[in-house]
Amino acid sequence: MKIWIYSIAVAAGALLSAEGAIYGLLGNSIGKLESSLYNFMTGTIILAIVILFLGKGSVSYAFKAPKWQLIGGLLGTSYLTILVFGIPIVGVGVAMTSVIVGQMTMSMVIEERGWLGSRRTQMNKEKLVAGLLMIISLILIY
Amino acid sequence: MIFFILFLSIFGGVLLSTQSSINGAFSRHAGTFESAFLTFFTGMLIMFIVVLFFGSGHLLEIVNVPKWQLSGVWFGVGYLFLTIAAVPKIGVTATNIATVIGQLLMSLFIDHFGWFNGTQVPMNLKRMIAVVLMLIALHPIYAGTNKTEQVAGIDTGMNRQ
Numbered sequence: 001m002k003i004w005i006y007s008i009a010v011a012a013g014a015l016l017s018a019e020g021a022i023y024g025l026l027g028n029s030i031g032k033l034e035s036s037l038y039n040f041m042t043g044t045i046i047l048a049i050v051i052l053f054l055g056k057g058s059v060s061y062a063f064k065a066p067k068w069q070l071i072g073g074l075l076g077t078s079y080l081t082i083l084v085f086g087i088p089i090v091g092v093g094v095a096m097t098s099v100i101v102g103q104m105t106m107s108m109v110i111e112e113r114g115w116l117g118s119r120r121t122q123m124n125k126e127k128l129v130a131g132l133l134m135i136i137s138l139i140l141i142y
Numbered sequence: 143m144i145f146f147i148l149f150l151s152i153f154g155g156v157l158l159s160t161q162s163s164i165n166g167a168f169s170r171h172a173g174t175f176e177s178a179f180l181t182f183f184t185g186m187l188i189m190f191i192v193v194l195f196f197g198s199g200h201l202l203e204i205v206n207v208p209k210w211q212l213s214g215v216w217f218g219v220g221y222l223f224l225t226i227a228a229v230p231k232i233g234v235t236a237t238n239i240a241t242v243i244g245q246l247l248m249s250l251f252i253d254h255f256g257w258f259n260g261t262q263v264p265m266n267l268k269r270m271i272a273v274v275l276m277l278i279a280l281h282p283i284y285a286g287t288n289k290t291e292q293v294a295g296i297d298t299g300m301n302r303q
Contacts, residue, residue, distance in 0.1 A: 002232055005277065007239050010243055011244060013244025018252065020249075035199075039185075040182050040186040040188075046215065050175055057175065058173065058175075061172035069164055070184065074185075076182075078157050082153070085162065086151050086303040095147075096218075107159070107283065120156040141269055
């Protein structure tokens with residue numbers, strides 16, 4: 001039975017939504033950009049400790065990697081900052097559903113175009129219908 | 143205004159998905175924790191500059207807010223650890239589908255119960271139909287990506303943040 005492993009993955013997603021909600025609130029007390037800074041600063045410290053004890057890879061690969069592989073932090077800060085601004089206005093449900101729609105659409109596009117080192121997969125009718133269903137559900141939630 | 147926020151949030155999802163592909167590529171050489179560290183570290187550098195020039199809040203208020211409001215960072219890091227635990231056992235596709243379900247349901251629960259001092263938005267029939275449609279949409283989108291992501295390495299799905 002792998003049901004508990006599926007539950008772990010569901011819990012991971014739940015944590016993402018809770019994170020957005022909490023930062024929406026913290027943004028109102030200490031400032032929105034400041035909340036985002038807090039997250040990345042504290043996260044850096046936590047991960048530095050984790051790497052000291054559990055790290056098996058090499059951080060210094062960052063100096064050799066192709067430069068486009070280094071923009072994850074820029075994308076991550078933009079994502080979190082958008083949420084911190086958006087959640088107090090539209091609520092967690094609408095904000096996270098929009099995020100999910102963006103995520104799923106983009107992963108289809110990345111696959112279809114074979115971007116970022118992914119292997120190309122054809123767009124098909126089922127995927128287009130899925131895209132349509134997502135947009136309908138976003139309208140329903142909104 | 144609200145449509146602008148909606149559009150921005152969709153764009154946020156686009157960024158998240160792009161980030162997970164990019165970090166997946168980086169982590170194949172550098173390691174998963176190392177990839178997450180790089181994301182947080184460069185994110186910190188960027189936000190430091192941004193706050194210095196555009197910040198209008200009070201960073202030092204951080205010592206006065208209730209401690210639970212600081213827990214967001216553990217949720218983000220917890221997400222990372224849980225996906226690292228799940229991906230090798232059930233695969234990237236199943237993990238992606240399960241996390242999106244968790245994201246969606248939790249966000250609607252938070253709205254329904256008004257958790258974290260948010261505005262309460264009760265669950266209604268429209269929202270329930272929306273959840274069902276999303277669940278139907280999940281499979282064709284992620285099932286097709288199965289092969290690709292296994293080629294790309296197991297880290298693809300767990301480097302958001």
